[in-house]
Amino acid sequence: MNPIKKSDKLNGVCYDIRGPVLEHAYRLEEEGHRILKLNIGNPAPFGFAAPDEIIQDVIYNLPNAEGYTASKGLFAARKAIMQECQRIQVPGVDIEDIFLGNGASELIVMAMQALLNNGDEILVPAPDYPLWTAAVNLAGGKARHYLCDEQSDWFPDLADIESKITDKTRGIVVINPNNPTGSVYSQDLLESLVELARRHNLIIFADEIYSKILYDDAEFIPMGKLAQDVLCVTFNGLSKAYRLAGFRSGWMVISGAKHRARSYIEGLEMLASMRLCANVPAMYAVQTALGGYQSINELIVPGGRLRDQRDAALKALADIPGVSCVKPRGAMYLFPKIDLNRYKIKDDQQMVLDFLIQEKVLLVQGTAFNWPNSDHFRIVFLPREDDLTKAINRFGDFLSRYSQ
Ligand code: PLP
Incomplete structure (x- = not known):
């Protein structure tokens, strides 16, 4: 056989x-x-x-978590994420721009599936968090790796990025703070990346799952704050700063030039609805995590x-x-x-x-x-x-x- x-x-x-x-x-x-x-x-x-108050809240809410939620997730959790966006000065984010997922991972795969036609290219850092390359390739796209420069604190090499842009390039992945290098990008660098995305009409995929894990004098600047006229899709979640990787709770926020992305957003909504919704008990952790005591500090x-x-x-x-x-x-x-x-x-x-x-x-x-x-x-x-x-x-x- x-x-x-x-x-x-x-x-x-x-x-x-x-x-x-x-x-x-x-x-x-x-x-x-x-x-x-x-x-x-x-x-x-x-x-x-994980912070105990989160666990207690999830336990308390378990009886309320028996049914499906809306495909994008629990309203209270999305509202807390919306407020978090206001706090970190990412403007113009509405409840409808927020999708909850089974970890950021599920949403990364979804974001690529909804966007890419066969042969479309996405700029992905090297070294990368390999889910990004895998998700691009699974969606029929091609990951083009741009170099991060060890000699310059592992910052992305802008000339190398520029040299890898073709008429098939749809977007650029920026992982900040970075896995695996631990690099935290400066405002100057982020602004250069936004400028490059603007010039080449690229979507920015900002993986910011380590945004609250910073050492020394490192300052985290959200991409969505700088990329106001470029479509920016940001990923974050509870796995790292809140030590809840097993809950599989993450989110995706769409900001910037949303008006130019109606069809793409419809695609995302379609994929989110096909999987009905993410794990509901873990959604009850989001509001308490974001609004509660930030023990990561x-x-x-x-x-x-x-x-x-x-x-x-x-x-x-x-x-x-x-x-x-x-x-x-x-x-x-x-x-x-x-x-x-x-x-x-x-x-x-x-x-x-x-x-x-x-x-x-x-x-x-x-x-x-x-x-x-x-x-x-x-x-x-x-x-x-x-x-x-x-x-x-x-x-x-x-x-x-x-x-x-
Ligand atoms: N993005 C980066 C850069 C990561 O390092 C990880 C997990 O290690 C993820 C995304 C996935 O996170 P989640 O647990 O929310 O799926």
């Missing part, structure tokens, strides 16, 4: 953060090994509890757990010869560089797999983020300082004896 094959639509669709190396880690766990997972930005398993100041863990991880990395890392000013990741003149690495996925097998620590290879070379990897700095330091020291020992 013929084998049952997956759809050709999945060619070019790849999400290697949960790829073959993770499968191997699960097998090792089944054999009884303890694996330290530095691979996924999932705060709860590392003891980052305690974690990111000096002495706060996240910020101290970042510093401990940076310090341990600095002790490895031939490894360097730009200091992240946002999010929860490090994206260090390995000097390939010193270490012979040809295939970074194999390197990460070998490290897993030898040291039982799980990292993600840089190429999983559509980075073109085998010279980077990503660490999640969610574990406690001791665990992080031990894991990074082990990586240094591993590298010193590793050669492919």
Whole structure:
């Protein structure tokens, strides 16, 4: 009998953060090994509890969450997001411009499905959060990767972006604060990106899921505040700052040149209605989260757990010869560089797999983020300082004896 094959639509669709190396880690766990997972930005398993008032509110509202809501989601939650937009000075956002989803992930896929015809292009950063590339390709589009420049705090290279624009380019993805680099973009840079989008008639897709996870003097400037005459679709949610990744609760806000996007917005509404609505209990978390005590602020100041863990991880990395890392000013990741003149690495996925097998620590290879070379990897700095330091020291020992 013929084998049952997956759809050709999945060619070019790849999400290697949960790829073959993770499968191997699960097998090792089944054999009884303890694996330290530095691979996924999932705060709860590392003891980052969600604010209790949110949990209590969701419990209280569970009996009200039995039915479907409107396709765009619960009115009170969307109203709270609308007020949040006012607070951060994103103008002109109405209740109808807000869609709730099962995490930002669902809405990212929807935003691409509703827009792209076969062969349309979207500018996606390299390195990227790989869902973006996968979502573009799944929708029949083509992700064109623009370089972020490690020498300039990982800021996007404007000339490289410009050189990749064609008559098929429909939009540009901007991830700020960035995963995996931790870069937080300046107002000047954001204004240049808006100007470029204006000149080439591009939609801006602003992934701002880390907007409240900032260190040192980093300031977050929402794209929607600057892109008032350009169509801007912004993504955010409860997974990171509110440590509720398992609730699958995110949102998408449409701002700027909405009047030119009626057909696209109709497409989004159609896709939202086909899946009826997002998970309703989690929608009850939104209003309390946005309006309540912002406990994330305690974690990111000096002495706060996240910020101290970042510093401990940076310090341990600095002790490895031939490894360097730009200091992240946002999010929860490090994206260090390995000097390939010193270490012979040809295939970074194999390197990460070998490290897993030898040291039982799980990292993600840089190429999983559509980075073109085998010279980077990503660490999640969610574990406690001791665990992080031990894991990074082990990586240094591993590298010193590793050669492919
Ligand atoms: N965007 C970025 C940049 C992310 O890092 C993540 C999760 O890691 C997401 C979107 C997806 O978030 P959600 O849990 O809301 O689907």
